[in-house]
Amino acid sequence: MNFRSTPLAPGLHFVGTPIGTARDITLRALDVLASADVLAAEDTRSLRHLMEIHGVPLNGRTVLSYHDHSGAGARERLMQALAGGQSVAYASEAGMPLIADPGYGLSRAAAEAGHLVTSAPGPSAVLTALTLAGLPTDAFFFDGFLPSARTARRNRLAELREIPGTLVFYESPKRIAQTLADAAEVLGPDRPSALARELTKKFEEIRRGGLGQLAEEIAEKPVKGEIVLVVDRARQPSLNAADLEQDLRDALQTMTIRDAADLVSRAHGLPRRQVYQAALKMEKD
Numbered sequence: 001m002n003f004r005s006t007p008l009a010p011g012l013h014f015v016g017t018p019i020g021t022a023r024d025i026t027l028r029a030l031d032v033l034a035s036a037d038v039l040a041a042e043d044t045r046s047l048r049h050l051m052e053i054h055g056v057p058l059n060g061r062t063v064l065s066y067h068d069h070s071g072a073g074a075r076e077r078l079m080q081a082l083a084g085g086q087s088v089a090y091a092s093e094a095g096m097p098l099i100a101d102p103g104y105g106l107s108r109a110a111a112e113a114g115h116l117v118t119s120a121p122g123p124s125a126v127l128t129a130l131t132l133a134g135l136p137t138d139a140f141f142f143d144g145f146l147p148s149a150r151t152a153r154r155n156r157l158a159e160l161r162e163i164p165g166t167l168v169f170y171e172s173p174k175r176i177a178q179t180l181a182d183a184a185e186v187l188g189p190d191r192p193s194a195l196a197r198e199l200t201k202k203f204e205e206i207r208r209g210g211l212g213q214l215a216e217e218i219a220e221k222p223v224k225g226e227i228v229l230v231v232d233r234a235r236q237p238s239l240n241a242a243d244l245e246q247d248l249r250d251a252l253q254t255m256t257i258r259d260a261a262d263l264v265s266r267a268h269g270l271p272r273r274q275v276y277q278a279a280l281k282m283e284k285d
């Protein structure tokens with residue numbers, strides 16, 4: 001037996017569950033599942049199945065269904081259990097609750113009511129993909145799922161173009177080809193990126209390459225399974241400050257600050273805002 005049934009502190013206990021391989025569950029997650037007074041899950045069947053695999057008995061407990069849109073009744077039931085001093089364990093279908101998954105509404109309500117909110121953390125696809133992508137992890141921006149409508153998706157990608165960190169997206173196999181094509185166009189075909197598929201499962205695969213290259217590969221040979229797309233931040237070309245200054249000075253002879261900043265930022269592959277500020281300073285001096 002890999003778990004202990006011990007009295008749990010009253011409060012809300014989020015439980016991280018595997019994103020593929022069932023043995024990725026932590027021992028503490030099993031302890032919490034074995035010991036909580038009340039069990040709740042986004043998908044009651046998957047949680048019961050996971051408990052069965054690891055031999056954690058229900059001991060007469062039912063698993064309540066809860067997601068953030070299940071309506072006031074379901075949340076109220078859990079809030080009443082918390083108010084009554086019970087321990088409530090909550091798991092999403094896979095990975096960490098709240099990460100592109102339900103739990104936020106419950107977490108907020110429990111914290112606002114003054115209850116303990118704690119977590120038995122487990123795997124998450126975003127962190128697993130980052131560890132395998134071969135891209136910098138000093139700073140990253142997780143954007144969950146991009147919008148499914150093309151224009152909204154492209155607009156969102158444009159908003160993220162200059163984020164100074166690695167970008168991480170969840171994506172479905174149905175949409176990945178179109179997303180890669182849009183990302184190559186909006187963020188640039190040469191941006192290093194990685195497509196992480198079926199993490200922790202039998203057919204785990206990491207493909208690394210420029211966005212344009214990955215877009216071509218996937219358009220030619222579609223892939224199945226669960227996917228995380230990881231994209232490097234925009235790389236600023238090594239900057240010759242003297243050249244930039246001279247180009248800006250030349251442009252300002254005949255153009256407004258705005259137009260000069262547009263032209264020079266494009267020519268040097270630099271953020272427009274940065275060049276605009278430099279032009280303003282130059283005009284002031």
Ligand code: SAM
Nearest residue numbers: 019095096099101124125170171198199226227
């Ligand atoms: N809460 C989960 C987590 O912590 O990663 C994410 C849930 S979200 C609804 C499901 C998406 O996560 C999938 O569509 C896929 O993009 C990504 N994902 C989940 N498991 C994965 C896996 N084993 N390999 C690759 N991506 C995965």
